Amino acid sequence: MTSLGGSSSSATEYTVRVPKNTSKKYNIMAFNSGDRVNCSTWTQARMERDMSARRIYGEEESAEGAAGSEFGKKQREEARRKKYGIVTREFKVEDQPWILKVNGKAGKRFKGLKKGGVTENASYYIFTQCPDGAFEAFPVHGWYNFTPQAKHRTLTAEEAEEEWGRRNKVVNHFSIMLQRRFREQERGGDDDDDENEKSGKKKKKGGGRGADLRIHDLEEDLEMSSDDSDSSMGDEGKTKAKKATGKGKAKKKRKSSDKEALEDSDDGDYEGLEVDYMSDESSNSDEELEKGKPSKGEHHPKGIDEASESEEESEEEKQNEEEAKEEEEEEEGKKTPVQTEKKKKKDSSGESESSDDSDIEGETASALFLKKRTPPKRGGRGSAGSSRTGSRPGTPSIDSASTSNTLRAAASKLEQGKRPTPGPSTDSPAAKRLKMEPSSQSPVPSGKSTPQPPSGKSTPSSSDVQLTEEAVRRYLIRKPMTTKDLLKKFQTKRTGLSSEQTVNVLAQILKRLNPERKNVNDKMHFYLTE
């Protein structure tokens, strides 16, 4: 140490050493001056790396070893990643943030994030003065900015957005956190650990919130309604599972506060609700819920929204109930033109849904609709109405032979339907069917448009062969035939009837004719002698 004297300057010289082999790596711990951190007041401190990012980066396979592992899985995964060019950033422990806990549990917590680019262009050195007066310079390995971590409860992003939307309406800001804490207490229940409070609370909030969001929809409503009905029946059920009911309570209360924020989305909730038409309970309980909630809500503007909601809902419910009661005429009378189309659709859907009514009736109705779509609404309404009227007598009498009844009924309906509409547009198959049905009823051979081929040797080669009693009689007189042969004669393509209809009509004709039977080659043949 040499000292130089000078008039107005005094200087002391020190040697600077840069120790070569230090095992220690020096880092900077930087705080913000606003945090007023005084390291000398620290009595105890703990520091560790924050490894929470390892889950994201590190792909840890669940099974390594015998059970559940595949041979060569790692290589295959690597090859696959190379093929697709997936570059995964490595998880470097060195770059992970630090967590600093000062003065134990009750003290402060800091998070230290690494500052990048410190050692790129210039190097930082720490100069310390040794007891012998010389300076020692150590290079700085890394720079970490430490920020204090909040221990008070904060809102999550979703909650913050909700509250932001209500900032003009909410006057009492303290209640926001109070409610939140209240909610947590209920959900937390038995956990008394401080540990859980600090670290686990956040998870619970997130998890609970996620659970809230998940079950906020239909299931929740239905659950709620079931809870309500249970409670109305007896309080005994509540003591069964404490947690379940606790959850239910929490849900209810949460619903009350959630209602405030989720008002916008609630409208859509009830539209898609698939309410069983038979049971009116659930819809009623929903109404109860609706009315119960405004009382719990804080703010009056909500009431208006909810009122409008309940109006909408009741409208829908009313519609459902009316359909179930089948007061068709009243509805049609009340209908506004706008709603007719909706009603028609609901009608068809309602018809298809009502499982109590006969399936066959539904079939015919659908068949009718197929025919009736082209004519104007009046026709549609007429058919719907007539199908309805037809269903009432039709439903009680259903047996295996009812198909023919329904066919006849269908034919009569067609006729009825045809009468009010003056439209002469009849496609040929429909015309044929109409003409055929009544003709089949009357035994008199109707001299219709198609000429009947002369009985005898020549096989009928005309374009259409009518399935009439006369024709069948002719065949049976000529030679004995089985039913199959008869059917072959009256091919569906030629007669214009469907195979079912052919069968039915043929059966009727045979009944009437009552031919004699003969067994040839183990087959039943019919024949007539005249």
Added chain:
Amino acid sequence: MSDKTEVNLTGVKQSKGLWLVKVPKYLSLQWDKATEKGDVGKITIGKKQGKTEVHFSLNEELTAVGAAGEQDASLQVPREHPFTMHTVGGQTMAVFSQSNADEISLEGMVVHRAECRPAVNDNYMKLKKLQIKASTKPQRLSQQLERAVTTVFKPVANHDFNVEHEKKKKSEGKMVRAEWQVVLDMLFSAFEKHQYYNIKDLVDITKQPVTYLKEIMREIGTYNSKGPHKSTWELKPEYRHYQAAEEEEMQKA
């Protein structure tokens, strides 16, 4: 959670004041060349007209730029470096060190910040010029080739790789069927290591023809056509007893 290192706070308690000095890169490079003892230079702290002045002068032997021992007269690192001192107003800075054994200790608080500036002279300017030239050189450069590229792939009757492969196959010959029991033993030992295997891997391991191997596998194992381990073979439940699965079953029961 797992290893929380207790921070040694003795440095802070002693209230050792530290300086954080920003040193230019070339200077730190020179410092790296220092001897074992580590002497790099001298620092002079003086008071001139009330102001504190700090000055650093580099040792003679470290002024040469280049390999150690060379005395390149033309290029020399400047020796004189006045320090610019600042106070740590905005930030509270502490220094902590981490040893190899993951022991963390708080060394002290930073009381002054300094920047080591070189005294500007011609020498320094030359140095800087060289540095700038080096940094502006592009990393990729285009070269002119003397001869044209001749690694165009010409059509070949049979590629080298293929020829070798065929020779190897011929030399090894077809895979011979070993005894049933022997193969079974091999398979069981293989399945002890991993649960799911591809048929190709099994062929590799056992060196058995595919049809024979499949026969055996059909007897003792099942084929997964769907699921996470697709198109793999695994042993039938009665043949396997994996530890982890057993424990789980015991827990469930």
